[in-house]
Amino acid sequence: MREFIDGSEAIARGALAAGCDFFAGYPITPASGILVHMLRELPKVGGVAIQAEDEIASLGLCIGAAMAGRKAMTATSGPGISLYSENIGLAVMGEVPLVIVDCQRMGPATGGATTVAQGDVQFLRWGTSGGYPIIALAPSTIPECYSLTIHAFNLAERFRTPVFLATDKEMVLTRATVDVAAYEPVPVTSRRYAPPDAAFVPYRIAALEDVPLFSPIGGPHIVRFTTSTHDEFGYLTKDPAKVERLNRHLAAKIDAYRDEIAMVKADLEPGARTLLLSYGTTARAMAEAVALARKDGQKVSALTVLTLWPVPERAILEACEGIERVVVAELNLGQYRLEVERLAAARGIEVVGVHRVDGELITPQEILAHLR
């Protein structure tokens, strides 16, 4: 059985399936569809959804609700991510589980509201002060809009961190036939709660890469949350040993599990000399390019990156085995190509970029032109 839907609806359905019960957002093209879906749907499942006065408040509301025990999500586009920036830092620092959908559009600034782009890729990674790791997933099909939204919630819950769903105008607003069987059922996981009858220390961990147990504000324990550098009790500290432990922990809890977080779709062909690499909407043109090349008798491998951050280094290096050239296709001037170059350089592999910033999609033919 098939349906005809867009990515916005698949993301909203994924959020519902993940147990999302709080949403705050502010209207912005092309993310408004998700806002409208969530405002309409969440009351049906006992959730709360609100249109905030601006993007800063949207994320602030989500952070407050998440610390009171809700599974929270917000959705915006590049200009909104700019306004989210300070609160993304707060969510990293306070270890707040939540999901942020970025429906990318042409930037910088207001850019092109109804124009597709993938220009936020490095911004999502480095968009807050301090430079701490974040997780970002990029769906390349409508069914993945559904399943990766659930994965995003699961990762947010597991690591107590903001997780981005990095999508774009094309993915959320373009309708397509979807086979209903293609929606991958993803088991839902939740944050680990502190035992209700034991003493609770809000940021206590045994090892650096551990994630502190959660207890909701208003629950069985007294909870302390702070934006400032803190000790395990959530009290402000300048003690160098405690400061270092906190900061190394924020990096380690994600770095230590990067291979588990890594998701890619590898379509590797023995004997291929070229590896095509892409993500999001542009991976759809790549899939078509692969089909065209093989129909033509050419050997080619392809890697669709689903986890943009942290970079799935092992998977990319494995896909590079026996490869002479990597072709990175993306709707920006080479933001993810930088990451691939960093990995490929050590092996002497040539990296070529296919980039467009004119608001049009990269075509399969443009990708094929770089085949070796």
Add this chain to the structure above:
Amino acid sequence: MEAVESELRWPTYLDPTRLPYPFCPGCSHGLVLDRLNAALVRLQLDPRKVVIVSDIGCSGLSDQYFITNAFHGLHGRSVTYASGIKLANPDLKVVVIMGDGGAGIGGHHLINAARRNIGITVLLLNNFNFGMTGGQHSVTTPHGATTATTRLGNLEYPLDLCGIVAASGGRLVVRATAFDPELSDWIAEAIAGEGFAFFDIWELCTAYFVPSNRLTRRGLEAAMAERGLSRGIVHREERAEYSRAYRELVAAQAGQRVLSPQPLPTRYESGVRKKTHIVIAGAAGQKIRSTATILGRAAVLAGLWATQRDDYPVTVQTGHSVSEVILSLEEIHYTGIPSPDLMLVLAPEGLKVARRTLERLGPQARLYIRSDLLPVETEAQLVPLALASVGKKDQAMMALAALVGDTGLLPLEALREAITVGQKAEVARENLAALEAGVALLGQATVGPVSAT
């Protein structure tokens, strides 16, 4: 009857292991925290059900001295975190402690929280300057006052925060000084009640504002009187508290069917033999996008894979509206259209943006065009459609019906069903009427190659 202190379950909400307060000698912040503590002791709330949300600045240190839940957030955003907590759990008592700096950077959140009447109590510790960063002026610094950033006297005029919150619809608005003995009563009343409560509490900053402006406790009261501002509860308004009103409003929605797949069974056979690219170019208000969606749904009903990609300017009801539809026997990955096989041009706005596409059309392509838009330069087979006198909203569906009837891509019955699926009866009726009119239109169309004009 009030219990004597020794019998109270919570004789204090201050944490003796954290005290004393870290504030400068003579700073009023400690006085206000004592008043808040007295209010909490009076109310005897379970500390686990109380949240103190602090902002940035010296007042942002306050939460650390209480045995309640604490949330120390970013500058000016405390009201948003407090609102999120209250929305998530309306049973909690949420108190925000912020300074006059926070009111400046976060004023927008303040007025919107008041407007919504969300149930939080905001204590604004107003000492007329930024104490933590060296005594710079704030939005409440009096006119003429000397600060680190107003050496020649403050050129700006102070905001009357109580007036702003009252005008925005807060439930309870209080103007006070830190020295007012009634302050703890007012705070207790605010916390015990429902709705948004705001306190503008005038204070002394002994590190900066007091020495630069020779301000005293008496001076605070005099300044208030000079500006014609009254002390005490200055505004009361009864309105439903937001987090509870929200729950009442949506209560009937609970358990309703959530957004879920609405599969379209394959009921028809299509006439599509190869991937077919269709562009519908028109103007806003012509129902271009909804017509393209009907085409896509009809294609699914006929067992095809379809995509629909829309292009329109940011203004929704004016300008062009172009939809690109791909129909295929196989799954479609790339949703772009290099050169359409079939094209519908229905308005000058669509013609303008689709002109380049039009130029690319080869002799195999077929162009259905509103006849009043002719002549156009193209190698495609021209099918003029007499639509100019038809209502704007019917043109796209009529043209699509003509195209489908002409090409046999899909059975018209598939279109008819797609029109009715998930559609309001009235809208479906209009579309069905347009479809039949479009089928009739076909008889009048000049089908076949026409030389470019």
